[in-house]
Amino acid sequence: MAVLILNGKSAQLPVLRQAVFACREGGADLEVRVTWEPGDATRMAERAAREGVSRVIAGGGDGSVHEVVNGLMRLPAEARPALGILPLGSANDLANALGLPMSLDAALTAALDLPPHPVDVPRLDDRHFLNMATGGFGAEVTSSTPKSLKRLLGGGAYSVIGALKAWQYRPYPGRLRWAGGEREASLFVLALGNGTRSGGGQRLTPEACIDDGQLDVLLVRDFASLREMWTMRRELQQRPTKGAFVETFRTPWLSFEGRDPLPLTLDGEPWRRRAFRVEVSPGALRLAVPEDCPLLAHPRTGQASLAAAS
Numbered sequence: 001m002a003v004l005i006l007n008g009k010s011a012q013l014p015v016l017r018q019a020v021f022a023c024r025e026g027g028a029d030l031e032v033r034v035t036w037e038p039g040d041a042t043r044m045a046e047r048a049a050r051e052g053v054s055r056v057i058a059g060g061g062d063g064s065v066h067e068v069v070n071g072l073m074r075l076p077a078e079a080r081p082a083l084g085i086l087p088l089g090s091a092n093d094l095a096n097a098l099g100l101p102m103s104l105d106a107a108l109t110a111a112l113d114l115p116p117h118p119v120d121v122p123r124l125d126d127r128h129f130l131n132m133a134t135g136g137f138g139a140e141v142t143s144s145t146p147k148s149l150k151r152l153l154g155g156g157a158y159s160v161i162g163a164l165k166a167w168q169y170r171p172y173p174g175r176l177r178w179a180g181g182e183r184e185a186s187l188f189v190l191a192l193g194n195g196t197r198s199g200g201g202q203r204l205t206p207e208a209c210i211d212d213g214q215l216d217v218l219l220v221r222d223f224a225s226l227r228e229m230w231t232m233r234r235e236l237q238q239r240p241t242k243g244a245f246v247e248t249f250r251t252p253w254l255s256f257e258g259r260d261p262l263p264l265t266l267d268g269e270p271w272r273r274r275a276f277r278v279e280v281s282p283g284a285l286r287l288a289v290p291e292d293c294p295l296l297a298h299p300r301t302g303q304a305s306l307a308a309a310s
């Protein structure tokens, strides 16, 4: 049996009802459970997994996927059902990057039927994420953009408000450590990508793969003048491994210890931490992805190995 955990905001969409009924007529054993408030999707996903369902589908945006992943990760690796995604959010950054269909009928069929592939699940302290964690400037922007405005403007809201805030941002000094490196840095932006995009289509870690056991890191350091900002912007396009302001690298873990609480987003959901550690659990979840999914480093097998997952 499959369980669709549906963000209550989308529950009454007539096209969604039709899509669910059509799948059932086609033979799918699909039950729908609707959330009422934040936190419900996590509890519902855990409960469905403990009931022994074979697949849990997150129906919503990146925040809903985030909640469902956190529910599934409460079970031991071998007891986790496969995960499907029905993109119903305003950004759907992960679903878009995975190459999942966006039309409702096709998306629901894909979420139900695509064979699952083992994917990595990073964890920041006690919270998992599937797509991306960001810290610093971008995180302030995302967490202060009202949901209704996000929905109204789609991905555009981030860049409009981002441009306005750019003149008032403050840097976040701290110490970063990762496998093979360590440095003091005054952070402008930190992005830790399991997927490639965040904030409504911004490709912060365009080379990231979701099954390589690594985080793709984008580190942008503080700039002091307009001239330095132009250098930083140019480096952002070139993505050097070690530029004056921009650094990119891969690591299976990273820690940060700052002076002040750093605003963060985990899969777009706001969070705040002065110090934290992020670590990847390789192959910890089985995710329904298309044959030609651009986020895969390894060819899709259809067989889920849960190697090294805890």
Ligand SMILES: Nc1ncnc2c1ncn2[C@@H]1O[C@H](COP(=O)(O)OP(=O)(O)OP(=O)(O)O)[C@@H](O)[C@H]1O
Residues within 6 Å of the ligand: 007, 008, 009, 035, 036, 037, 038, 039, 040, 059, 060, 061, 062, 063, 064, 065, 067, 088, 089, 090, 091, 092, 093, 147, 150, 151, 267, 268, 269
């Ligand atoms: N019934 C509900 N009403 C309002 N909010 C809800 C409800 N159920 C869950 N939520 C919360 O809504 C938040 C955002 O949901 P979701 O990610 O599905 O949509 P979105 O923000 O439009 O998508 P995206 O992150 O892709 O832009 C989540 O944090 C979730 O906890």
